[in-house]
Amino acid sequence: MPNLRRYRIDPDRAFSLSSIDPGAKPFAEGSKDEQIALLDTLAQELDELQNLLHAENRRKLLLVLQGMDTSGKDGTIRWVFSRTSPLGVRVSAFKAPSEDERARDYLWRCHAVVPRTGEIMVWNRSHYEDVLVPVVEGWIDEDETARRYAQINDFERLLTETGTVVVKCMLHISKDEQRERLQARIDEPGKQWKFALGDIDARKKWDDYQRAYERLLPATSTAHAPWHVIPADSKRHRNLMVARLLVQTLKGMKFVTPAGDPALKGLVIE
Amino acid sequence: MPNLRRYRIDPDRAFSLSSIDPGAKPFAEGSKDEQIALLDTLAQELDELQNLLHAENRRKLLLVLQGMDTSGKDGTIRWVFSRTSPLGVRVSAFKAPSEDERARDYLWRCHAVVPRTGEIMVWNRSHYEDVLVPVVEGWIDEDETARRYAQINDFERLLTETGTVVVKCMLHISKDEQRERLQARIDEPGKQWKFALGDIDARKKWDDYQRAYERLLPATSTAHAPWHVIPADSKRHRNLMVARLLVQTLKGMKFVTPAGDPALKGLVIE
Incomplete structure (x- = not known):
C-alpha cells in the first residue's frame, strides 16, 4: 500500500498544489467492486475503533474537511462514516458566519463544537475558511493573515494538549472536475437544490483560492496537527484515502479498554 | 403486517404497561437472517427518506427515546440509523442536569438542541426524565407534575406547529430482561464500563418507575405528538418496530423535491 506520508504537508516548506495530481488514485487499487468492498471493510473498522475511543472515554478525534x-466534503462524510453510529460521530457544518458569530472572534464558533471525550467530530469546513475567503477577497492583509495562522496553530495545540487528535484533510480536485460536477447539478433536476449561484463567483476566483490554500497548508501543518492533501477527482479514491488515514490514526492511539472494576466482581443483580 | 396503531397510546385514557407484553415480537417475522435483512432494507429506506427531508429543507423530525x-436506547440508534449519514442525523443524550442546566427551566436544554430544518434529531432520554426521576423521588407533588405535563404538551405543540414531526418511543422491557442485561454488563469485562452502580438503585424502584410511565404516557400522548410503546425484550424486534414507525412517519410527510430553478435552465459552467 502506498504511504500516506507522501501526502502530508511539511511545516513551513513552500508547497504547490500542482505537485499533487488531483486525478491520482494511489489508495484505490483493484476493481470497482473490490474498492467498494474495501471501503465497507474500512468503515466497519472505523466503527470498531470508535467504540474503543468511546469505551476508553479519555481522548477525542477531530476531522477537519x-x-x-x-x-x-458531504460525500466523504456519508461514505467514510457509513458504518459508524450517530451516537459516536457528529458533524458540524460551517457556513458564512451569522451576525452573532461575527460579533465574536472567528474561533469562537469552532471552540463551541469541539468533540467531547470519546467522540469523533467532523468539521465540514472550519476555521480555515477565515484564512481563505478574507484572503481572496482582500479583507485582511499579510500581517493579519500571518497572525491568524499563528492563532490557529495555538488553538489546535490547545486541543491536542487536552486530548484531541486532529486530522486535517484538504480534498483536492481539478478545475475541470469542478466544472463537470457543477454542470451536473444544473442539468439534473434532482440535484438543482444543491446548486447556488454564488458557486460560480467562487469558481471565477479558482486560482486565488488555490494560492490561498498553498499558503495556509504549510503555515498550519504542524507536528501536532498536520494537513493531508487528498487527490479527490475520483470519489472512491477520496473515500478510501480518508478512511485509511482515519483508521491508521485511530490505530495509532492504541486504545486500552478500561480494566474491570474489582468492586463488581461476583456482584449478582436481583 | 401488524398495525402500529395498536401500540400508540390514547390521550388521557388510563393505561397499564402490563397490557403490552415486552416480549412480544409482532414486527419481527421470519427467520433471524430475514429479520436482519429487513432491518437493513428499512435502514436504507430511512436514508433515502432523510435525503428527501434534507432536499425539501422545510420540516424536521424529532425522535424521542x-x-x-x-x-x-443506544442500540436502537446504532441499528436503526446504521445506513444514514451523520450529516442528516444527530443525537443528543440527556444526563442528570448540570448546575448550569438546573439554573434554567427544565425545557431550556432541550430547546437548545431541537432539530434544524431538514434534519433528524434523536433524543436519548429527554425532557421526560423531568416527569420521571422527580416523581419517583417525590421531589415534586401532583400539582407540579400535572403542570409539567401541560408545559411539555405546549412545548411539543410549538415544535409541531413550526414544522417538526415528533415521534416518541418508550422502549418497554421486562424486569427479568433488565436483570439479564445488567448481569451481562457485570460479568463480561468488555461491557463493565457500561455499568454504573446507580443502575441498581433505579432498579430497586422498578415499580415506581413503571407507574410514573403509566401516568405520563397517556398524559402526554397528544394528537400532535403521540407516544408508542415498543416491546423491547427482543432487540431485533425493537429495532424493526422503531424503523417501521419512522419509515411510515417519514413517508406520511409526502416530500416534494424542490422544483428546478428556471434561472438555471441552459446555464453552462465555464
Whole structure:
C-alpha cells in the first residue's frame, strides 16, 4: 500500500498544489467492486475503533474537511462514516458566519463544537475558511493573515494538549472536475437544490483560492496537527484515502479498554 | 403486517404497561437472517427518506427515546440509523442536569438542541426524565407534575406547529430482561464500563418507575405528538418496530423535491 506520508504537508516548506495530481488514485487499487468492498471493510473498522475511543472515554478525534465547492466534503462524510453510529460521530457544518458569530472572534464558533471525550467530530469546513475567503477577497492583509495562522496553530495545540487528535484533510480536485460536477447539478433536476449561484463567483476566483490554500497548508501543518492533501477527482479514491488515514490514526492511539472494576466482581443483580 | 396503531397510546385514557407484553415480537417475522435483512432494507429506506427531508429543507423530525436502563436506547440508534449519514442525523443524550442546566427551566436544554430544518434529531432520554426521576423521588407533588405535563404538551405543540414531526418511543422491557442485561454488563469485562452502580438503585424502584410511565404516557400522548410503546425484550424486534414507525412517519410527510430553478435552465459552467 502506498504511504500516506507522501501526502502530508511539511511545516513551513513552500508547497504547490500542482505537485499533487488531483486525478491520482494511489489508495484505490483493484476493481470497482473490490474498492467498494474495501471501503465497507474500512468503515466497519472505523466503527470498531470508535467504540474503543468511546469505551476508553479519555481522548477525542477531530476531522477537519476543507476543499473547493463540489470537492466532496458531504460525500466523504456519508461514505467514510457509513458504518459508524450517530451516537459516536457528529458533524458540524460551517457556513458564512451569522451576525452573532461575527460579533465574536472567528474561533469562537469552532471552540463551541469541539468533540467531547470519546467522540469523533467532523468539521465540514472550519476555521480555515477565515484564512481563505478574507484572503481572496482582500479583507485582511499579510500581517493579519500571518497572525491568524499563528492563532490557529495555538488553538489546535490547545486541543491536542487536552486530548484531541486532529486530522486535517484538504480534498483536492481539478478545475475541470469542478466544472463537470457543477454542470451536473444544473442539468439534473434532482440535484438543482444543491446548486447556488454564488458557486460560480467562487469558481471565477479558482486560482486565488488555490494560492490561498498553498499558503495556509504549510503555515498550519504542524507536528501536532498536520494537513493531508487528498487527490479527490475520483470519489472512491477520496473515500478510501480518508478512511485509511482515519483508521491508521485511530490505530495509532492504541486504545486500552478500561480494566474491570474489582468492586463488581461476583456482584449478582436481583 | 401488524398495525402500529395498536401500540400508540390514547390521550388521557388510563393505561397499564402490563397490557403490552415486552416480549412480544409482532414486527419481527421470519427467520433471524430475514429479520436482519429487513432491518437493513428499512435502514436504507430511512436514508433515502432523510435525503428527501434534507432536499425539501422545510420540516424536521424529532425522535424521542425513553426507557429504563438497558432498554436499548443506544442500540436502537446504532441499528436503526446504521445506513444514514451523520450529516442528516444527530443525537443528543440527556444526563442528570448540570448546575448550569438546573439554573434554567427544565425545557431550556432541550430547546437548545431541537432539530434544524431538514434534519433528524434523536433524543436519548429527554425532557421526560423531568416527569420521571422527580416523581419517583417525590421531589415534586401532583400539582407540579400535572403542570409539567401541560408545559411539555405546549412545548411539543410549538415544535409541531413550526414544522417538526415528533415521534416518541418508550422502549418497554421486562424486569427479568433488565436483570439479564445488567448481569451481562457485570460479568463480561468488555461491557463493565457500561455499568454504573446507580443502575441498581433505579432498579430497586422498578415499580415506581413503571407507574410514573403509566401516568405520563397517556398524559402526554397528544394528537400532535403521540407516544408508542415498543416491546423491547427482543432487540431485533425493537429495532424493526422503531424503523417501521419512522419509515411510515417519514413517508406520511409526502416530500416534494424542490422544483428546478428556471434561472438555471441552459446555464453552462465555464
